[in-house]
Amino acid sequence: xxxxxxxxxxxxxxxxxxxxxxxxxxxxxxxxxxxxxxxxxxxxxxxxxxxxxxxxxxxxxxxxxxxxxxxxxxxxxxxxxxxxxxxxxxxxxxxxxxxxxxxxxxxxxxxxxxxxxxxxxxxxxxxxxxxxxxxxxxxxxxxxxxxxxxxxxxxxxxxxxxxxxxxxxxxxxxxxxxxxxxxxxxxxxxxx
Amino acid sequence: xxxxxxxxxxxxxxxxxxxxxxxxxxxxxxxxxxxxxxxxxxxxxxxxxxxxxxxxxxxxxxxxxxxxxxxxxxxxxxxxxxxxxxxxxxxxxxxxxxxxxxxxxxxxxxxxxxxxxxxxxxxxxxxxxxxxxxxxxxxxxxxxxxxxxxxxxxxxxxxxxxxxxxxxxxxxxxxxxxxxxxxxxxxxxxxx
DNA sequence: GGCCGGTGATTGAACGTTCATTCATTATCT
DNA sequence: AGATAATGAATGAACGTTCAATCACCGGCC
Numbered sequence: 001x002x003x004x005x006x007x008x009x010x011x012x013x014x015x016x017x018x019x020x021x022x023x024x025x026x027x028x029x030x031x032x033x034x035x036x037x038x039x040x041x042x043x044x045x046x047x048x049x050x051x052x053x054x055x056x057x058x059x060x061x062x063x064x065x066x067x068x069x070x071x072x073x074x075x076x077x078x079x080x081x082x083x084x085x086x087x088x089x090x091x092x093x094x095x096x097x098x099x100x101x102x103x104x105x106x107x108x109x110x111x112x113x114x115x116x117x118x119x120x121x122x123x124x125x126x127x128x129x130x131x132x133x134x135x136x137x138x139x140x141x142x143x144x145x146x147x148x149x150x151x152x153x154x155x156x157x158x159x160x161x162x163x164x165x166x167x168x169x170x171x172x173x174x175x176x177x178x179x180x181x182x183x184x185x186x187x188x189x190x191x192x
Numbered sequence: 193x194x195x196x197x198x199x200x201x202x203x204x205x206x207x208x209x210x211x212x213x214x215x216x217x218x219x220x221x222x223x224x225x226x227x228x229x230x231x232x233x234x235x236x237x238x239x240x241x242x243x244x245x246x247x248x249x250x251x252x253x254x255x256x257x258x259x260x261x262x263x264x265x266x267x268x269x270x271x272x273x274x275x276x277x278x279x280x281x282x283x284x285x286x287x288x289x290x291x292x293x294x295x296x297x298x299x300x301x302x303x304x305x306x307x308x309x310x311x312x313x314x315x316x317x318x319x320x321x322x323x324x325x326x327x328x329x330x331x332x333x334x335x336x337x338x339x340x341x342x343x344x345x346x347x348x349x350x351x352x353x354x355x356x357x358x359x360x361x362x363x364x365x366x367x368x369x370x371x372x373x374x375x376x377x378x379x380x381x382x383x384x
Numbered sequence: 385g386g387c388c389g390g391t392g393a394t395t396g397a398a399c400g401t402t403c404a405t406t407c408a409t410t411a412t413c414t
Numbered sequence: 415a416g417a418t419a420a421t422g423a424a425t426g427a428a429c430g431t432t433c434a435a436t437c438a439c440c441g442g443c444c
Contacts, residue, residue: 021303022303023302023303024215024217025216025217025302025303026303028402028403029403029404029405030402030403038421039420039421039422040404040421040422041406041407041420041421042419042420042422043404043405044404044406045418045419045420049405050403050404050405102301106298106301106302108354109294109297109298109301110215110217110298111213111214111217111218118358144372145369147355147359148355148369148373151351151352151354151355152348152351152352152373154351155350155351156344156348156351158347159343159344159346160343160344162300162343162347163339163340166310167339177336177337178340180336181344184334184344184381185344185380187380187384188376188377188380189376192379220429220430221429221430221431222429230394230395231394231395231396232396232430233396233431233432233433234393234394234395235431236431241430241431242430242431
């Protein structure tokens with residue numbers, strides 16, 4: 001990784017953290033720059049505009065998620081085991097790097113997520129679609145549109161993360177219930 | 193409903209629509225006022241500040257959702273039927289009033305959703321929790337924390353709506369698959 | 385009825401702040 | 415020395431909020 005890529009990523013990570021803490025509102029370029037230890041103007045050496053920076057951040061986060069999840073997948077296992085690995089790896093990742101989940105959620109429900117944007121190539125989306133397609137073709141998942149399966153599973157995972165985040169303090173008693181969730185999701189999507 | 197309440201709601205609905213179209217970024221008071229046919233200053237007759245307006249909008253949307261869903265619930269039916277009613281009514285409502293779903297999603301993942309805010313009384317949250325609690329106590333749902341059940345179901349419903357919104361144009365072939373989703377969710381949460 | 389004065393809602397221009405972006409200058413590297 | 419990167423003060427647009435001025439309405443009085 002050359003020096004430029006390094007500094008670019010420094011800026012992206014700085015924006016990511018600010019967005020997690022304060023939302024899109026709370027990440028002025030001045031702050032992003034300060035946190036990345038560069039001058040405000042320097043951001044424009046790496047990005048055309050703030051909007052372009054946000055879009056690039058979106059690509060960056062999705063590629064990091066893809067890297068992490070795909071390298072921990074073992075296609076030689078049977079699909080049920082792969083599903084639970086997928087679930088656990090995804091929820092762990094979103095908890096370790098809470099800013100990933102927070103950013104993706106804010107981005108998805110924001111006007112950045114235009115129709116044009118959705119025409120961009122999306123390796124993470126393609127990977128998950130292929131993953132669930134394999135589950136269907138091996139006869140272990142209900143024969144539905146893999147896009148739908150994927151969205152249902154991701155929606156549940158995100159709900160779980162949100163639950164853990166919001167009720168962090170209060171949930172000693174319910175902690176065991178949370179382990180049952182991937183099983184519930186599996187019961188919903190498996191071929192039966 | 194007196195005249196003041198009327199105009200207050202006019203302003204809230206105007207903000208709601210702008211937020212759906214352009215996000216929190218894209219709803220300056222000047223625009224909210226213009227769309228509601230009042231002067232910018234008048235907004236401050238009804239709300240202390242823009243932030244307070246957004247918080248009140250949140251209360252307003254949740255109370256509208258509660259009104260709609262609770263009045264269409266029939267507690268004398270068995271719980272499985274009530275669940276499918278609940279699902280259908282919620283997804284219909286979110287489709288008819290897309291701005292409700294869009295606003296709630298943006299609000300939830302924004303910094304408006306502080307911890308203090310979550311201590312506010314929340315009739316809609318309490319209603320859904322009680323709803324799922326009845327399902328558990330009648331032995332038809334898995335005996336889990338009803339908050340968790342509720343969140344899983346809502347997460348799936350929202351994923352479905354998002355799917356329909358994004359792929360509106362392309363999905364003639366997958367439309368039938370979408371009908372199976374409430375059944376999948378039910379299979380995941382029912383006592384077995 | 386017609387007029388008056390007063391009360392409270394409504395207005396929108398003006399204010400001060402914040403922000404994204406620019407660019408002349410300076411520093412760093414090759 | 416020349417090229418490239420980095421700086422941060424300056425700029426102008428946009429925003430939330432204020433407030434002096436205007437308007438709409440109503441009861442009381444002639």
